[in-house]
Amino acid sequence: MSLPESTTAHRAIDLLLAYPEQNPFDFQPPIYNLTPREDPLESFDTPELKAAALAIAQRTAVNVVMKMHGTNPLLAATSDRNRAEAGQTPMTAYQRPPPLSEATLPETIEFIDELNQNGHRTIFVVRLNNELRVLKVYPDRTRYPNSSEPDPRESFDNEARAYAHLLHYGACAKGTVPMCFGWSRLSEAHVQAILDMPDLSDHAADLEFENGELPKVIVLEYFPKAETMSIANVTRPIADKALRALHDIHAAYVEHGDIHGRSILVLPEERVVWINFNSSRTASARKFTRSELFTELRQAWDYFYMSMIPDKRIGFTQWVG
Numbered sequence: 001m002s003l004p005e006s007t008t009a010h011r012a013i014d015l016l017l018a019y020p021e022q023n024p025f026d027f028q029p030p031i032y033n034l035t036p037r038e039d040p041l042e043s044f045d046t047p048e049l050k051a052a053a054l055a056i057a058q059r060t061a062v063n064v065v066m067k068m069h070g071t072n073p074l075l076a077a078t079s080d081r082n083r084a085e086a087g088q089t090p091m092t093a094y095q096r097p098p099p100l101s102e103a104t105l106p107e108t109i110e111f112i113d114e115l116n117q118n119g120h121r122t123i124f125v126v127r128l129n130n131e132l133r134v135l136k137v138y139p140d141r142t143r144y145p146n147s148s149e150p151d152p153r154e155s156f157d158n159e160a161r162a163y164a165h166l167l168h169y170g171a172c173a174k175g176t177v178p179m180c181f182g183w184s185r186l187s188e189a190h191v192q193a194i195l196d197m198p199d200l201s202d203h204a205a206d207l208e209f210e211n212g213e214l215p216k217v218i219v220l221e222y223f224p225k226a227e228t229m230s231i232a233n234v235t236r237p238i239a240d241k242a243l244r245a246l247h248d249i250h251a252a253y254v255e256h257g258d259i260h261g262r263s264i265l266v267l268p269e270e271r272v273v274w275i276n277f278n279s280s281r282t283a284s285a286r287k288f289t290r291s292e293l294f295t296e297l298r299q300a301w302d303y304f305y306m307s308m309i310p311d312k313r314i315g316f317t318q319w320v321g
Helices: 005-016 040-044 047-060 080-087 152-168 188-195 236-251 290-314
Strands: 110-115 122-128 131-138 180-185 216-221 264-266 272-274
Touching: 005 080, 005 290, 047 290, 080 290, 131 152, 152 180, 152 216, 236 272, 236 290
Parallel strands: none
Antiparallel strands: 110 122, 122 131, 131 216, 180 216, 264 272
16 A cells, blocks of 8 residues: 555655655655556556557657656755755765875786777776786866867766765775776886777877876776666666665765666676766865755666667667766
8 A cells, every 4th residue: 555645755755855865765665656566457468558658759759658667756856945944954974084095006017908989088907916907097188178078087086985975984895896906107107008009089089188198097896797777677676676776885975876777787787886986076075965865866766767778668768878
């Protein structure tokens, strides 16, 4: 039996005023519809119905089954008044973590593969001390004039601060984000090894640096058989894990900043891992309110349950990963 709408709203407001210290998945009784159930009408879908719904979506960009999971239970809390109250509620449990530690890279690195060839950030799979790792590379320069590329220095600072928080508050240890092994700076020999790689993408070959400063890297855990989340692999259990994992990130006082399938890895055992913290914000970097984190959680619920899963239901691929 569902809870009355007013009760659901009051519980959501209670959560907003205590988020992220209060885990929404720990509420008893559970917050209604935070983990949506299967739409009972889905069992009556026919190929003809799904084809008609797909045709409408392709023509109008509106998926007629987008509300198959009902109302977002977090929406009722996000009035201007409630957001203002949450902004005035201090995060008394917050402690600023120490900066991300500097790692020591060996003189010779085996660069095995380039990932993210179409993205802004250059990412490599490497072998370090007989372990496969990911190196996320940031040229130590400002954004090129008239470029749409995010500023590499700002992106590095964002990601380094985020991982300092994620390590300190245990999100890395929980496995909901990659384990981070620190940051470092490439040597000229490392850069040359990259430039000697076959089939190197154009943006990876662009490792220019200013004032003699070589690129910086963040050293991360590698997941060899991971796929980014898309309508091909999303399920309700995976969406539930992704939403719970986002709370783990928020509990580290990190706002992710890029709620999208490209920021979520799905592993073969259906483990879910959030990546891409170069657009993130932390409580240490600026004035930070509970409502910002809560709003991102609400937006993620919408993305999973009003976009990805409904799109999968009818085969609408416009918003794939």
